[in-house]
Amino acid sequence: MDRIECQWCKAQNEPGRTSCNTCGAPLDQRNVVSDSGWTEAPRLRDMTEFRFSSSTCQVEGEIVPVAEISLAHGDSVFFEHHVMLWKEPQVPMSALNTGGGMKRSIGGMPHVVSVAHGPGRIAFSRDATGELVVLPLHPSMEIDVREHAFVVGSHSINYSFVRIKGLANVLHGGSGMYMDRFVTHNEPGIIILHGYGNVFQKTLQPGEKILVEPGGFLYKDSSVTMNTVQQNIRTGLMRHNMYLAEMVGPGRVGVQSMYHHHGHSE
């Protein structure tokens, strides 16, 4: 029997489904790709449901979407505490040991990453118009995410953080000093991100380069290297240093269309 491959996450789905069982992307719509190869992240339909491990996630709303998770016994999810919208009282909570407290403090990253354990229901949302981006991770995958952009991750994913090299990033903000790194080992997992505005993804070939406004960067495969490129701009007596992120393939790069530009705090 023919199965339907999800164009976003490549998972196989049984015939008759209208949304992917793994990431929620519509299966009855083609990927929307711009002339230069940027793919729009799929707009998850209101009330779309998908599964991870033994749990389910339902996405509600379209302007500031909510991810409502029904955790099965034995499953858990981790998240930054301020993105939790509501939870059932009996859902047990704990804290994830992230390590590197001082570095995280300097990098402006959350000290406490909370963990919710099943069984029970819990919901998450962010504070601005945007899209939820569901990224299922196969075993042995690594993905780097802009700080504060991740909404929730499943328990099988190892969570750490990496420093962005380059003094310019330290001094001038951009996407910040650190990025969240999510790694899977033997089990698959899922992370859900929130991108401000609309989200687009492009897959870079080996050696292929693209310049991205650091405030627009959302995520990348860890195989994509990120360098800071300085552009000196002069207008009369005025001089301005502009920093762009040079992304070099191979791998996926995700950007958000509403971004925080240089010098503005998140």
Added chain:
Amino acid sequence: MSTPEGTSSTYTCPYCRQVSDGGGYSCTSCGAPVDIRLKVTKSGWAKQPPIKDMARIKFNRSTCQISGTQVPVAEFNLDGEDSIYFSHHVLLHADTKVRLEALKMGGGWNRILAGMPLIMMTAHGAGHLAISADHPGETLAIPLAHNHAVDVVEHRFLVATNNINYRWENSGVWFTTQDGDEQEWHYPIGQMMDRFSAQGGPGLLLLHGPGNTFIRDLSQGESILIQPDSLIWKDTSVRMHLHFEYPRGQYWFSSARWQAKSMWLRLQGPGRVAIQSVFEPPEMVGSIMNSSPATTHYW
């Protein structure tokens, strides 16, 4: 499909007034959908439909593709002989082969004082680059015919083709208030306004309108009152001045400070005006002491 001999299929876009064959699903000059009915409110405002996802707009030898719906991205496929300019903070991504340079502009000090963007960049083809704003809303495409100009409220400009001349002028709309010993100057639509005019051929101007956008074609002498902060752009032929209303007379409870008052921007035709549904109400603390030409009405 052939066209019967002696006839031709022409379509005049109700939003940008440009003529095309209307064969596609969107206007090739401004990207507005052609396959939906013009929605006009009973009072005469036409809701400008959002540019459809992935619609293409042609200009010179290049194309601009609009993608996304909440905070749309304008993605340019620039020909080697074309170039565009924009404020540097709206650049989202670019091919490494696109040449980025600063645009030479005078009047830097005035621009600083008026809170206008100081650094403008030009991008020269060939290659792809993308521009986006940082607020939810709509991208508005305004094709400008040779020698045609429009006035745009500051901070609405997104990007323009290089044959569009850019200058800025005093908006001429201001008032002062007195609260105790403090006198304050107010510029309800900004101290400056951007003026864009096409030179040496048609050009393309892209703006960003937060919220939804409505346009209206005012006839000669017709006027309308709007919230000053909702104005996006207007034809240069449209005149504007302030209008104050005092619902409880000039002074309420014998206090000039707490007098009830409201302020509007009067737009007078002929010409097109565009407003956005998102705005901030003006600050109106204190007595109005002086203003640019204005009308007053006491209820």
